[in-house]
Amino acid sequence: MIKYAGLIVMLLLGLGLGLGLGFWLGQQRPMQTSAIPAVAERKPLYYHHPMNPQVTSPTPAKDDMGMDYLPVYPEDQSTPEAKPQSGKILYYRHPMGAPDTSPVPKNDEMGMDYLPVYESEPESSGQIRISPEKIQKLGVTAETVAKRTLTRSIRALGSIQVDERRVHAVTPRFEGWIQRLHVNATGQAVKRGQALLDSYSPALMTAQQEYLIARQGQQMLQQGSAQAQDTAAQLTENALQRLRYWDIAPAQLQRLKTQQKTLDSLPLLSPVNGVVVEKPAIEGMRFMPGELLFRIADLSEVWLLAEVFEQDIGGVRPGQAVQISINAYPERVFSGKVGFIYPTLATETRTVKVRVELPNADGLLKPGLYGSVTLTTSAEGDKCLAIPDSALIxxxxxxxVLLQKDQGRFEPRAVKLGQQADGYYEVLEGLAEGDEVVTRANFLIDAESNLKSALDSFNKQGADTRQATHEKQHGGH
Known part of the structure; x- marks a missing residue:
């Protein structure tokens, strides 16, 4: 009995020790059912353009093609372990990633050394390498950036107009009637001194009689006293001067002196060679002093009023030589010069009127004809850095523009341009003299460069997504 009691006590002690040990082990290891701690969500530092990593934004954005900017995380900014480079140094690049390279070592504006780029180094962002066979197949050509004098041609349309300074109005200085019209049609050509009409005027008849009487009195007093002769001569001269004031031609006055009798009608003469452009005069009509009877235009020199666009007006100067093509005479080229630039701009057409003066001795340039104007201008000052317009994207x-490097490498370079002239653009920023820019097949290379950049960006974005997924799945282990 005592033996069985001892055995039972030993079993109870063993069971107690087992339960105590199990409880202690359970406290030392966490429960398998406890929750897996959540992986902290990564916060981007900034976002960059999917095609150009140098263009960044602090917030999510889209480019002009609707593509999302790509996030850049802190671990993306970590500097990878430098690997020793070997081979020939191709060039030196800007330490901050700016699109600037140098064939020799140099420092940037902050004193930082430019970084060498070796043959064995992968292509930098934005650059693309093309095999010689493909370059030949694409027909790639390049031109050296150099300084040149830019000559530009400005073209404008216009029409022939009468020279306003060569228009003359024929107006009488006395009252009278038109007895006969010698020039009775608009457009008729006239010569200087040609009679336009014959007029009758009672006032002129009276003035003629006064002159003849004064002249006769002067002749009668030839044997008189000197004072009487002087008075008679003064009266005669006053009467003659009155006729001159009324614009009586010298030939008619000489006729009056010779015939010693009044003239029933007096002609009104043309003051210039030209064409009658307006003729209110009608045979038999009464006219008053200052009334317009004829308007005559001298067409030996005419104007062409050209409409020059506002972006071109800065290259126009008075005195510039001008070449004119008239639609009516396509086989001929007329020459003239800029006479005046009008001070106002037409808001409807955004053009400024420019007056071109043209000789017209043969009378071919008729008012109303349409023509085109070509002005050749040169850039002011010294020669400027220039690239062909075919190099611009x-x-x-x-x-x-695309810079052609060695070893079949091409690099896009943003530029700031000035005026365009003679097939070239003035370069204000972005290029240096001696750079090689692609002038042919540059759009194909640019398209391939953009595709390469886009694929690199998409691959990087995919790698970031896979890395984040992996961290979420295995964050608790």
């Missing part, structure tokens, strides 16, 4: 948002 203009998307409307950016202006880019």
């Amino acid at each position: 203009d998307s409307g948002v950016r202006q880019v």
Whole structure:
């Protein structure tokens, strides 16, 4: 009995020790059912353009094609372990990633050394390498950036007009009637001194009689005293001067002196060679002093009024030589010069009127004819850095050229341009003299460069997504 009691006590002690040990082990290891701690969500530092990593934004954005900017995380900014480079140094690049390279070592504006780029180094962002076979197949050509004098041609349309300074109005200085019209049609050509009409005027008849009487009195007093002769001569001269004031031609006055009798009608003469452009005069009508009877235009020199666009007006100067093509005479080229630039701009057409003066001795340039004007201008000052207009890739948002490097490498370069002239653009920023810019097949290279940049960006974005998914799945282990 005592033996069985001892056995039972030992079993109870063993069971107690087992339960105590199990409880202690359970406290030392966490429960398998406890929750897995959540992986902290990564916060981007900034976002960059999917095609151009140098264009950044602090917030999510889209480019002009609707593509999302790509996030850049802190771990993306970590500097990878530098690997020793070997081979030939191709060039030196800007330490901050600016689109600037140098064939020799140099420092940037902050004193930082430019970084060498070796043959074995992968292509920098934005650059693309093309094999010689593909370059030949694409027909790539390049031109050296150099300084040149830019000559531009400005073209404008206009019409022939009468020279306002060569228009003459024929107006009488006395009252009278038109007895006969010698020039009775608008457009009729007239010569200087040609009779336009014959007029009758009672006032002129009276003035003629006064002159003849004064002249006869002067002749009668030839044997009189000196004072009487002087008085008679003065009266005669006053009467003659009155006739001159009324614009009586010298030939008619000489006729009056010779015939010693009044003239029933007096002609009104043309003051210039020209064409009658207006003729209110009608045979038999009464006219008053100052009334317009004829308007005559001298067409030996005419104007062409050209409409020059506001972006071109800065290149126009008075005195510039001008070449004119008239629609009526396509086989001929007329020459003239800029006479005046009008001070106002037409808001409807955004043009400024420019007056071109043209000789017209043969009378071919008739008022109303249409023509085109070509002005050749040269850039002011010294020669400027210039690139061919075929080298420019203009998307409307950016202006880019492709630099041709060695080893079949091409690099896009943003530029700031000035005026365009003679097939060239003035370069204000972005290029240096001696750079090689692609002038042919540049759009194909640019398209391939953009595709390469886009694929690199998409691959990077995919890698970031896979890394984040992996961290979420294995964050608790």
